[in-house]
Amino acid sequence: MTTQAFLQVIASGLLLGLIYALIAVGLSLIFGLMDVVNFAHGEFLMLAMYATFGLVLATTLDPVVLMPLVVALMFVLGVSVYAGIIRYAMRAKANPGMVQIFATFGLALLIQGLAQYFFTPDYRNIANTWLGGKTLNLGGVFLPWPQIFGGAVSLAVFAGLYWLITRTDFGKALEATREDQGAVALVGIDRNRVFALGWGLGAALVGIAGAVLAIFYYIHPQVGGTFALIAYVTVALGGFGSIFGALVAGVIVGLVEALTTLILPASLKSVGVYSLYLLVLFVRPSGLFGRL
Amino acid sequence: MTQSSAAASSMSAFVASRRRQLITAFVVFALIALVPRLVTDVYMMNVLILTLLFAALSQSWNLLGGYCGQVSLGHALYFGIGAYATSILYVKFGITPWGGLLAGGIIAALIALALGYPCFRLKGHYFSIATIVIAEIGLLLFHNWDYAGAALGIQWPFTPDSWWTLQFARDKAPYFYFALGLFAVTWLVTFSIVESKWGYWWRAVKDSADAAESLGVTIFHSKMAAAAISAFFTAVGGGFYAAFVSYIDPDSVMHFRFSLLMALPAVLGGVGSLWGPAIGALILIPLAELTRSYLGGAGSGLDLVIYGGLIMIVSLTRPEGILSMIKPAVKREATA
Numbered sequence: 029m030t031t032q033a034f035l036q037v038i039a040s041g042l043l044l045g046l047i048y049a050l051i052a053v054g055l056s057l058i059f060g061l062m063d064v065v066n067f068a069h070g071e072f073l074m075l076a077m078y079a080t081f082g083l084v085l086a087t088t089l090d091p092v093v094l095m096p097l098v099v100a101l102m103f104v105l106g107v108s109v110y111a112g113i114i115r116y117a118m119r120a121k122a123n124p125g126m127v128q129i130f131a132t133f134g135l136a137l138l139i140q141g142l143a144q145y146f147f148t149p150d151y152r153n154i155a156n157t158w159l160g161g162k163t164l165n166l167g168g169v170f171l172p173w174p175q176i177f178g179g180a181v182s183l184a185v186f187a188g189l190y191w192l193i194t195r196t197d198f199g200k201a202l203e204a205t206r207e208d209q210g211a212v213a214l215v216g217i218d219r220n221r222v223f224a225l226g227w228g229l230g231a232a233l234v235g236i237a238g239a240v241l242a243i244f245y246y247i248h249p250q251v252g253g254t255f256a257l258i259a260y261v262t263v264a265l266g267g268f269g270s271i272f273g274a275l276v277a278g279v280i281v282g283l284v285e286a287l288t289t290l291i292l293p294a295s296l297k298s299v300g301v302y303s304l305y306l307l308v309l310f311v312r313p314s315g316l317f318g319r320l
Numbered sequence: 321m322t323q324s325s326a327a328a329s330s331m332s333a334f335v336a337s338r339r340r341q342l343i344t345a346f347v348v349f350a351l352i353a354l355v356p357r358l359v360t361d362v363y364m365m366n367v368l369i370l371t372l373l374f375a376a377l378s379q380s381w382n383l384l385g386g387y388c389g390q391v392s393l394g395h396a397l398y399f400g401i402g403a404y405a406t407s408i409l410y411v412k413f414g415i416t417p418w419g420g421l422l423a424g425g426i427i428a429a430l431i432a433l434a435l436g437y438p439c440f441r442l443k444g445h446y447f448s449i450a451t452i453v454i455a456e457i458g459l460l461l462f463h464n465w466d467y468a469g470a471a472l473g474i475q476w477p478f479t480p481d482s483w484w485t486l487q488f489a490r491d492k493a494p495y496f497y498f499a500l501g502l503f504a505v506t507w508l509v510t511f512s513i514v515e516s517k518w519g520y521w522w523r524a525v526k527d528s529a530d531a532a533e534s535l536g537v538t539i540f541h542s543k544m545a546a547a548a549i550s551a552f553f554t555a556v557g558g559g560f561y562a563a564f565v566s567y568i569d570p571d572s573v574m575h576f577r578f579s580l581l582m583a584l585p586a587v588l589g590g591v592g593s594l595w596g597p598a599i600g601a602l603i604l605i606p607l608a609e610l611t612r613s614y615l616g617g618a619g620s621g622l623d624l625v626i627y628g629g630l631i632m633i634v635s636l637t638r639p640e641g642i643l644s645m646i647k648p649a650v651k652r653e654a655t656a
Binding site for chain 1: 442449584621633
């Protein structure tokens, strides 16, 4: 194979990996904050994609312009899910881990069912966008603009998150709450408020991913499942709760997936990622950057 | 009362309560065995067979997930292995499904042991996600395995009704009795193990993994035993399912939804309890089947709404499972 074709695979894998990282980071954030795995994360992504689709239909504006609105809606969704479900799941005295798993699984099925009922199982896509259909030719390596835009947004989001967590009061409250949930109450931080904002932020982050993805990917009620497992693998590979880990793991997953297609049939492209993930986990049971 | 006589009387109370549980179980099994005499509707019969099958599967899952606290979300792998082993041995080699059930069970148990070795080092969510991923790898491999029919799967030939080939086209009652038998066996296995030393170790692992870990290698062995027994019966259930539906493909036996369907009845009914999985299956399976046939036409999604909503509500309001509503002391009894 030519160098050019190889570079093409690497570049495509890198861009996809940045989007995987963006999808995964909200999941990792919530986990780091309160030890809860949201099994409805893929459905959050799917809702954000439909929200983008619906808003584009209603306003005929470009999806890029509508992103802030989608992200705001997702923030509200995240806070509501925390207030309506997670808060109660965390109070369970018996089998708390299982209650969280199955409460969020139940939510995932519910959202999927509602999406199927209201939007039908049909595949949709957003046509006629500014970015759609355009490709950048980089010395023989072709990169579609929507994916470049997605990669850029992902990097910007990670930079923003870094700033938010290290430089703002909310970030400090977030960090303090992850360190010691009991002690923060003593210094006057309302734990529930931090958790609610954390869920809002987590959902907003996957909302950004959904809005980006909606520009170049098909939208249907099952689309969450396609990306959710990759997101769980990304988070576990990077280490639950590690923001930086999600970025590195996302890029690794994207690259490995792209490289796997060079050796295995396309239908087995995930096998490379899954095997690598298991391999890493057996050496480092808490992921690459997880706290041991 | 002296200490030793107190111990003796609590021992005899324990034996009496065990005997009572056993008698109750036999009465329940006997009553269930009468059901085919009352139900003639083929559709209802199918729902009941699936209910018993998933009661058995969930009981098997409960050994590892409920008593041992290792929340596996990848049991579809073992279910699929059982279904494929039974189908391949029967369709390609003419070996009776009974042999296939046994072979599938043994293969699944060996795979569970091989996977348990690295996986039991993983804690909590890391363990659960690893099990999902391993099952997903299995699904992808079967999708691409030409010998096993790849995505097209394996069709069982049409043959006359016979216990030898486990094929009953006209009267579904034999399937019902097979499923009941499987459920009774898994119940009895659970019943006899949970009060043995393994059972105590499992609960020790579940209640405090770190403390149990300090007891070292015995804990690891007891976890491995739970995984192997759990996988064995899950695969037997998978093999039976293949004989029952007579056609399998990767998505119809190894899809993630089967992993959920095995865990959910136990969670809804009451994890780590003797009757929780059965009660959960009794509610969940008919509900899933009936909502699918009455509301799920053309993928309307309403069945998922009801199903998902119910799972959410029960797990939030009854974290100890539905069984705890009927018998509040259930949890205490298990850890006493």
